[in-house]
Amino acid sequence: MADRFPSPFDIPTPEGAEGWQDLYAYSSLFSEDRREYEDSMFWFQDGVHWPQVLTPWDATFFEFAITSLSQYNTRHLLVPPANGIDYRILNGYAYLTPVPAPEAEIGARVEQFMQRAGHYFMNWNDLYDKWMVKIRDLVAEMEALHIEPLPEVEDFEAVVASGKGSGSGYALIDAYYRLLSSALKLWQFHFEFLNLGYAAYLDFFGFCKQVFPNIPDLAIAKMVAGVDVDLFRPDDELKRLARMARDTGIGDAFVAGNVEATSENLKATEAGRAWIASFQESAEPWFNFSNGSGFYHTDKIWIENVEIPFDFIGNYINLLNEGGDLARPVAAIHAERDRIVNEYTDLLNSDDEREAFAGKLGLARVVFPYVENHNFYVEHWSHSVLWRKMRGLGQIFADAGFIAEANDIFYLQRHEVPDALFDLYASWATPAPARGPKYWPAKVADRKRIVAALKSAKPTPALGVPPEVVTEPFTVMLWGITSDSVAAWLGGGASGEGGIKGFAASPGVAEGPARVIFSADQINEIQQGEILVAPLTAPSWAPIFGKIGATVTDTGGMMSHAAIVCREYGLPAVTGTGFATSNIKTGQRIRVDGSNGTVTILED
Amino acid sequence: MSSTITWFESYWAGIKHEMGGKAASLGEMTGAGLPVPPGFGISTTAYRRTALEADLDQQLAHHLNGMDINDTDDVSRRCSAIRDIIRTMPMPAEVEQAIRAGYLELSARSGVTDVPVAVRSSATSEDSPDASFAGEHDTYLWVRGGDAVVDAVRRCWASLFTDRATCYRVEMGYEHRTVEMCVVVQKMVRPKSAGVAFTLNPTDGDRSQIAIDSAWGFGEGVVSGEITPDNFLIDKVVREIGRRVVSVKECEFALTDHDTVEKRPLDAERASAPSLTDDEIKGIAALARTAEKHYGCPQDIEWAVDADLPEGQNIILLQARPETVWSKKAPAASSVATSGDFMSSIVSTLMSPLYSRSSADGTEASS
8 A cells, every 4th residue: 555645746637727827816726936845745635515617616614615715724723733724636536635743843832722712612603693693694795785787877977966876887997896705704614613513513523432432423424413503504494485375276287397387386375486496585695505515516416406406395295195203303403412411421430531521511501503504694685695696796797798608707717817807897987899709708718628528537535644643633534534444545435345434424325326426426326225425515415314314425524514504404424434435336235334334236 | 808910020129028039039130121031920828828738837846856966867857847738738729720720821931831930939037037947948940840840839838948048047046837848949041141331431431321241051151261253332312322242152151951061162154153133132131221220329230141031021131230340439520510500510621632533423323
C-alpha cells in the first residue's frame, strides 16, 4: 500500500479540458507559487457538499462557505488545536485541507476560546433566537433585491420627479454587489454556531467513548438527535397536503400525472382552489427546498419545479389510498431515545458520572437543533432565493444576447459578472453596441465543453501526504474523513470479498436490489423496495424514503445530512463508503447493515 | 391450604413457607424473568397429608423411641426402617394424581414423552433444623416416567431421615414429627449449545456490552477451557451483535446412553458452524442483562439453549454469580471525564485524538 496520495501537481488534465484553470479564481488553484506548502498538505475531495464539477459562478458558495468556517475557528473563537480549512479547485472538483494550529500557540488560545465559546454556550438560546431573526431578515433583504431589465426610459415619478439622482443601470450593478455581499453574510451566519454545536456534541461523544469504550457512534447520535426539526418540515408539509387532498376528495386530480393537467383539475373545484391556496402557504418558505445539496445552480428547487412536490404528493396520496401510514415514527423514535439514555445512565458507575453524563447530554441537546436546522435556512431557503435572483440576472443577459439562456450566467466567474454588467450598462446608457454578445457566447460554449470534459473524469479522492491519524474533530464529524477512510483510499478501494465498509449511520438491516443513481434527476427511477446507492443524498429526498429499503452513500459521516435524515425516518443507512457507486451496479442484490456499517453484494 | 404442586411461574412470596428454599428461589427467578429449567414444587402439604394418612407419627415414635445416637448400628437400623416406611407408605390419590399430572404437563411442554427430570428435595426454610442437612437430602437426576417420578419424590421425603439428620434433631431437641419437606421436579436441560456470558466486555470492562462464549452440547468444555468457544459481543443498549468470532470447535460434550456426559469429536462442518443463531445470541444477552439488573451488579452467568423446549422458551439460566475482575477496578475514565467545568472539558475533548474511527469501531471487527 502506498504511504501517500499523488501530488496535486501530478494529476493530469482530462482530455479536452485543457485550460480549465480559466474557469476559476486564480487564488483557488494549485500553483507553482505555493507549491512547497501545497505539496506538504493532505487534501481530500469534499464529496459531501461538492461531489460534482463546479461551474465558474458556483465556486462562489464553495469559497464563501469554507472561508467563513475558517474565520470562526481562527478569528472569532480561537479553537485551540484547529486553524481553518484551506481549499483548492482541481480539475473542477473541490478539495479541502484542515490546517492545524501551530503547536506553540495552542496553550495561549485555550483561555480565549474558553471565554468566547463559553459566552456562546452560556447564552445559547438568546443568541440562537437572535440568529433566527437575523437569518429571516437576511432572506427578506435578498428577496428584496431588485433585479429587473433596464428600462427604455427612467420612470418620471420614481426617478426624475422624486429627485432620486441615480438610475437603473447603477441599481442593477448595485443589486449584484449586494447579492454577493448577502451571500457572504449568509455564510458568516452559517458558521456562527456550527463549529460550537459540533464541539459540544463532540464533548458528549468523547465522554461516552471514555465511559463506554465500545459505544456505537450511532447510539450517541440517537441520544442527541431532535425529534421535530425544521429540516423535516418540507416533507411534513407534503404529507399534510396529501392528506388534505384526499380528505377533501380531490386526490384524483393528481392522477393526471403532469402539473398543468393537475392544476386545471384543481382549479375547477372549490376544494381544489382551497388546496392550491394551502399549497402556496406551505411553499413559502418550506418548498424553498433543493433536491440536491443546495450548492449547485443545477439543483432543482421545489418551488421552481412544482412537478417535484406534486409527484411526491401524488405518491403520498396513492400510499394513503392503499391504507399506508405517512407518519414518521416520531413517538417510536422518542421512546427509543429515552430508552437508550436511561439504559446508559443505568450502566454508569457512579453518581458523579451520571451527573457529568446528564450535563453533557443536556448541552449537546441545547446546541443540536442548530446543527440540524441551519441546513434548511441556509443551503435550502437562502440559496434558493440567491439562485433565483441570479437566474433573473441571467435572463437579462440572455435577453441582451450576452448568453444563450439564463443558466449560462453560472459559466461566468463571480468577478466577471460586474464586467459584463458594466458592458451591458454602458451599451444601454450610450446606446452603442455592447461587446458582450460577441464575447461571451463563444466563451460560455468553450467553458461548457471544458466542464463536460471535467465531468467525464472522476476526482481523485485525496491528494498529498495523509496524517498518521486523523484527529481533527471537524474533519471527522463534517466530512467523515477518518484514519480508516484514508487507509481505504490508499488501498485503492478494492472491496475484499464483496464487502464495502462505511459509517453505521442509521441502524437496521435490509436486503434488496440496488438502484445506483448519480443525481437528483434520477430519483424517479427508484422502485419500491430498492436500495438507494448514491454519491450522497439530500434531505429533500425524504419523500422517497417510504419506497426504499435502505441508503448507501459514498460520502458523509455520522452527522452528514443523509445520516440525520435516515435516522429520523428509521431507515438503515451506511454512509461514507467511498466507493459504493463504483462497486455496486443497479440490479445487484445487496444487504445493507446500518448497525455495523457494512454493505454486501449478495448476487449479480 | 395451597395446592399440591406449584409451577415456578405461579410462585409467590405468600407460599414460601410451603415451598422450601430451592423451590422458592426457582420461583422467584422465574418471576423475575430469569428462565430456569421449567418445573414445579411439590408443597410440604403433600408430605404432611401423606404422613398423616399413613399415621407416620405413630410409626416414628415406635421406631425412634429410646434410640442411642452414639450407637451407629442402632441408628442406622432404625432410620433405614423409617425410610422404608416413607418410601412405601400409601400416597393419597389426589396427591399422587397431582404429581403425575404435573409431570405429564411438563413432558407436554417440553414436547417429549416421559421427559427426563431432576427430582430434588427442597428444605422448607433457611433457619429450620433440616436446612443444615440440605446437602444430604437427595437429588435424583434423569428421572423418566410418572412411576419413577413418584418414587423419587418418596425417596426425597425419606431423606429427611438419614442417620445424620435424625441424630442431629435428637441432639438439638427438635421434634421429628414437625419436620417436613418440599420436593422440586424440574426438566433436565438437554443443551443444543451452552456456555457462559459476562455482562461487560472482559477485555476493557465496558459495561455497555455483553460477551458470550458458546459451544455445542453441554457447557463443561467452555467452562473448563477444553473447547475454544465461539465468541460474540453484543451491545446492551442498541441490542446489536457487534462482533462474532466463530471458532473451530473440535468436540462437544454430549449425553451418553447411561445419562453421563462425555466428550465427542464433531464432524468438520458442525465444528466450524456457529453454535448459536442471532436470535439465540440476542436472547442470551437479554437474559444476562435481566440477571444483571435483578442482582444489581455485573454478572457472570452460565446458560444453555435447550434442545426440547420450544423457541422463545429454550434459553435457560443455569447459574449466575457476580463478576469479580472489573467490578473491583475503578473505572479509569471517571477522573478525567467528570472533572472541571464544561468548558475545560470541551477544550480537552477538542485536543484529544479520540475521533479516529478505528478507536470507535474496534479493529477486530474488520479483521
